[in-house]
Amino acid sequence: MLVNAIKEYQLRVDDQLKQRFSTLEDTAPQLKAAMTHGALLGGKRIRPFLVYSVGQMFGVPLEKLDACAAAIECIHAYSLIHDDLPAMDDDALRRGQPTVHIAFDEATAILAGDALQTLAFEIVTEAVPGITSEQHIAMVRALAKASGYRGMCGGQAIDLASTDKHIDLKALTQLHNMKTGALISCAVELALIAANAPKDQYQTMMEFAHAVGLAFQVQDDILDIIATTEELGKPQGSDAESNKSTFPQLLGLQGAKDTATQLIQEALSALAKLPYNSQLIADFARYIIERRI
Structure with missing residues (x-):
């Protein structure tokens, strides 16, 4: 069930991204190609999966979740393109393929990341039947906070500043709650906003998201030691x-x-408090620490 759902949502969000790239004019073809390369390299689509699966658990139709799923994947793709740059992590491989600055050039990679970031906000503000303007504003705020100084960008800055230094567990946890966890939590939050989830259930699901987001990064650190280059794609x-x-x-x-x-x-304990069939999401939580990629 989980494998089928992951595949279904991967294909769905990839179709959403392809549709949006196809509507972009060919005024800057190399930039468009670099954006497409960076966003459609493959990958687990963890964040879109959470948007779709949490939204579905709360009874939200997939059509009302497509924009959120595509938007958050654009933000994630932009972050990876910039993380791979020589000034950041200086990686030549991503998902077993050349990173954007290798496949194109450094300037194009910077612009591709910038363009994907802004495209995310264009997408998340698209009119969607059944989504109110107040919900759109809440989605924009959630995405901006998770992506910016208080989230992913701030976490990356701390990560860069901590390289070649010893930091304690508290600092490392804060770093990854921002760099990795914030965007994973945001995926859940976007679905909750789309669902108009009750306040108590909203808070419970955010507890789940926080635990899963940090567990994802801990497992990534483990995989960097125990997985092969072929499995990791880097x-x-x-x-x-x-x-x-x-x-x-x-x-x-x-x-x-x-x-x-x-x-x-902790994540499973939070799920158990909810009056919904959360089996798919519980299975996904377990998958987070069982995966090899």
Whole structure:
């Protein structure tokens, strides 16, 4: 069930992205090609999956979730393009393929990231039957906060500043709650906004999202040690090579695995409080720490 749902939502959001890229004029063909390359390299589509699956759990039709799913994937794609740049992580491979600055050039990669970021906000403000202007505004605020200084960009800045330095577990957790967790939490929040979820259920689902977001990063740190370059789609051991602080570095490999398991248990406990069939999302939470990619 989970595998089929992941595949279904992957295909759905990819179709949404392709449709939107196809409507872009060919005034800057190289930029358009770079945006397409960066956004459609493949990948797990974790964030769109959460938009769709949480929205469906609350009874929201998929058509009302398409814009949110496409928008958050544009933000994620932009972040990866910029993360791979020489001034950031300086990676040549992403999902087993050349990164955007390698496939094109550095200036085009910067512009592709910028254009995907702004396209996300264009998409999330599209008129959708059944979504009010107040909901659109709330979606824009959630996406902007998760993407910017208080979220992903701020987390990346802390990450860069922490390279070649020892940071403690509290600082590392804050870093990844911002850099990785904020956008994952935002995916859940966008679905909750679309659903007009009751306040108490909203808060419970955000507790779930927070735990899953951090567990995802802990597992990524683990995979950087135990997975192969082929599985990762990028060089194995790149975190150690870049002298970054990681959860296994601070807690040991088993300690990091225990932390990831504890976080998923917290997420499942939050789900259990809800009066819905949350089996699909619970299975997804377990998948987070079982995956090899």
